[in-house]
Amino acid sequence: MAQRLTLRDTPVWMKRYVGGERRLSLALLDACMRRLGVTPLRPPPHHAGDRAKQLEMRRLGELRDADVRVPDVIGEGPALLMLSDIGSSFSARLSQCRGDTAAIDLLTLAAIDAIADVHSRGQYLGQPTARNLVVLDHGGIGFLDFEEDPAEVMSLDNAQARDWLLFTHGVARHYAQRPQALSDLLKRGLSRSRADVAAIVTDSSDRLHVVARVLAPFGRSAARVRAALAALRLVSFAAVALLAALAIDYLHDGDIDLLSWASHIIGTLS
Ligand SMILES: Nc1ncnc2c1ncn2[C@@H]1O[C@H](COP(=O)(O)OP(=O)(O)O)[C@@H](O)[C@H]1O
Numbered sequence: 001m002a003q004r005l006t007l008r009d010t011p012v013w014m015k016r017y018v019g020g021e022r023r024l025s026l027a028l029l030d031a032c033m034r035r036l037g038v039t040p041l042r043p044p045p046h047h048a049g050d051r052a053k054q055l056e057m058r059r060l061g062e063l064r065d066a067d068v069r070v071p072d073v074i075g076e077g078p079a080l081l082m083l084s085d086i087g088s089s090f091s092a093r094l095s096q097c098r099g100d101t102a103a104i105d106l107l108t109l110a111a112i113d114a115i116a117d118v119h120s121r122g123q124y125l126g127q128p129t130a131r132n133l134v135v136l137d138h139g140g141i142g143f144l145d146f147e148e149d150p151a152e153v154m155s156l157d158n159a160q161a162r163d164w165l166l167f168t169h170g171v172a173r174h175y176a177q178r179p180q181a182l183s184d185l186l187k188r189g190l191s192r193s194r195a196d197v198a199a200i201v202t203d204s205s206d207r208l209h210v211v212a213r214v215l216a217p218f219g220r221s222a223a224r225v226r227a228a229l230a231a232l233r234l235v236s237f238a239a240v241a242l243l244a245a246l247a248i249d250y251l252h253d254g255d256i257d258l259l260s261w262a263s264h265i266i267g268t269l270s
Pocket residue numbers: 001002003013015071083084085086087088089131132134144145146
């Protein structure tokens with residue numbers, strides 16, 4: 001939970017690490033992903049309290065050392081960090097474009113370039129959804145929200161593949177009518193990815209294709225899911241996005257009946 005405050009006329013963010021560890025739902029999701037062999041979508045452990053704070057501090061340090069634009073830690077307390085403000089919400093900026101496709105594409109491309117830059121420095125983000133991206137005051141893109149670390153459950157290649165999937169899901173609703181445009185932008189980012197990263201995504205895609213149709217009707221966000229899928233198919237990612245989207249939607253909004261979803265996946269594969 002993050003709250004904007006003003007400290008001596010300067011905006012800052014107070015982030016409190018509240019909430020449970022959601023062990024049961026994450027274990028179920030993990031079992032699904034293992035069963036499917038889709039490592040990039042395995043959920044990292046969700047730590048609570050001081051552990052989550054320590055994790056976020058460590059990741060912020062690692063990313064800063066790699067010259068990735070992330071907030072500075074300007075204060076701390078029990079299960080609490082004070083972070084510097086690094087700009088305005090990428091998600092809000094996309095919405096403010098109100099259908100101006102050229103403006104949307106410019107923002108999306110800036111984010112894709114920024115993610116590719118992070119990867120080229122041997123790093124990964126973990127949750128680069130639109131809400132966790134920031135448009136920096138001087139232009140460019142910064143990144144937020146590092147209280148989970150995919151490296152706890154997957155390799156660097158898988159974590160980078162995960163970044164592309166989650167980012168695509170986050171922007172897909174702005175490309176519902178233009179999946180080809182999103183695909184073209186993604187191709188530019190992926191052309192800078194290592195071949196191993198693309199290969200993992202393609203492999204995951206093959207494994208998930210069979211369940212895509214079964215899952216399509218689930219959740220409030222079916223249209224967003226389909227848009228992500230359409231764009232990713234065009235860059236041959238196919239159905240991976242669908243599961244990523246469902247997993248993320250569940251974890252963020254709780255709007256998917258995970259038990260029924262899991263039984264469909266397992267039932268489809270067995
Ligand atoms: N340092 C920051 N600079 C700018 N905006 C921030 C900053 N920290 C948080 N925010 C805003 O607060 C929201 C929530 O913060 P985040 O770190 O993603 O926590 P949560 O775990 O609640 O998602 C972000 O989506 C962003 O809009």
